[in-house]
Amino acid sequence: MFMPVGTQGTVKTLGSEDLEALGFEMVLANTYHLALRPGSDMIERFGGLNELMSWDRPILTDSGGYQVMSLSKHRKISDEGVEFKSHLDGSLLFLTPEKSVLIQRQFGVDITMTLDECPPYPCTRDEAAAAMSRTEAWAKRSSSAAAEGQGVFGIVQGGVHEDLRRISASQITSIPFAGYAIGGVSVGEPLEMQRPVVSFTAPLLPADKPRYLMGVGHPGDILHAVESGIDMFDCVLPTRLARHHSLYTMQGRVNILNQQWAEHHGPVDESSVFPETERYSAAYMRHLFKAGEHLGQRLATLHNLAFYARLMNEIRDAITTETWPALREKYKAYP
């Protein structure tokens, strides 16, 4: 399964009715951003994040761990937790493993991610090892803080080092979580380093629990990870690329601003199957982007997410019907 990313409680440009029509079963939202605005107390009083978004399917929230890395200039980290200086108004948010679990319980979400320390790439082996150790300590505290049935997932770290990944997997899977994730992947490392990490880490996670690869990825990355045993994905790529006029097709990604689409009557992808986008020509999509019209970003987002939804359906079908090689061939534009 693939979760579109709805950082601030909306998958950018789309409403919940669009995600339902696309067929997605779960979305990802962001603890750090939503805790700052509109605030976890407000969301709890409102009846939870599902109620706020008018979305009655599951939600997974990341813990703020990714922001430990991505907002490294705006935070101080210690064994106790992370102090963020709000990128909105400079106010302070102190996130501990316990606080992150509590906030996500206030959100009322279905899957709670533990606070982890995601080391940047590149970093030294010692830095990766230190982040791994802190992630273990925080995972234990998160598990203790969780309510019965909160659906908490632990996260394996260890950077690009196979031995550290093995240690981290052993540490984290010894804690009884509802599912296990591989974090710290797709943080700037080259593709030839990313895939081996997934290949050797995924089999170390229990087969009878969901295995979640955080923040990955391109269609080829997903096919590779499924072969390694991964069940769950989230990624900003299809939505972010859409907003930058880059569209997925069976022939590879295309830039809709290119002159070749200027008078193209058909949809950008002849195999398009989503009714709200297949009615529009590539020429119209191009015109909308050229003219700076928001509808362009919306149609491109629908298009790219429809592409991902179909990919995931095809993956599920191919796993059960043993037609995997044919599926690999079909998506050969995404090696």
Add this chain to the structure above:
Amino acid sequence: MFMPVGTQGTVKTLGSEDLEALGFEMVLANTYHLALRPGSDMIERFGGLNELMSWDRPILTDSGGYQVMSLSKHRKISDEGVEFKSHLDGSLLFLTPEKSVLIQRQFGVDITMTLDECPPYPCTRDEAAAAMSRTEAWAKRSSSAAAEGQGVFGIVQGGVHEDLRRISASQITSIPFAGYAIGGVSVGEPLEMQRPVVSFTAPLLPADKPRYLMGVGHPGDILHAVESGIDMFDCVLPTRLARHHSLYTMQGRVNILNQQWAEHHGPVDESSVFPETERYSAAYMRHLFKAGEHLGQRLATLHNLAFYARLMNEIRDAITTETWPALREKYKAYP
């Protein structure tokens, strides 16, 4: 009937499927903007504006006459026509009455507006009279240039001067157009000057042809104009105000950013009837605007246009069932 404004070939933030769901029968697009981008030759080759927008209901295009006023710093006007310096790249577009009719024929639209000179407010009586005379000359040339069945509408000018409006109405209605419009209204004059112009001009237009009041207006303006005999409207207000977080309700317009909506569970208008917006709380709409998410502008646009669509339905019903006073009372928040 009310036409949402789709200046660049899209009603901002919405697709054609949204306008269909809202129940609109016609949209307005802009000759000046579309002639610059993507260009009238491109649109003609593509099969017309309906084909480009994937919209199979009628389209009306304004002639560029409004831009004669609104882009007055970027154009030179003479009896022959208007030379625009493109606001996009500085290139020149020379629009004559004949050229405007021809471009709109290339667009393949259902209703073609004639090029007119819309005097600004305030202006001298002499300036208004000169613009009126030029508008008459251009109307004759437009009529001569039109193809059989092109559906061309003439436009009455004359500023805020009743005598000039009478002369202009006499001049324009002596030319056999498919419909007649009142232009040069809602260009900055106070409301107490606008309504009398509509009241005394509308009855001067043939009752057996559509009477179109260009660029108006607030719900109260529309109710007033219908009482004066107007049939057709377009206005950017519901869509532009939506993008500036101002929402129509039966209690008047509200600013969704106000603190009072911060935890409001219901939709912003309890009488909301459009399924894509009534599922969302006012609190969520406010959050989306606070967070700068495009979905906020989209939901607000759907909301405001649904309000206008319902208003027009109610107007049509009240005209035929003689319940007009009750309708006036119902919309008393919009005097």
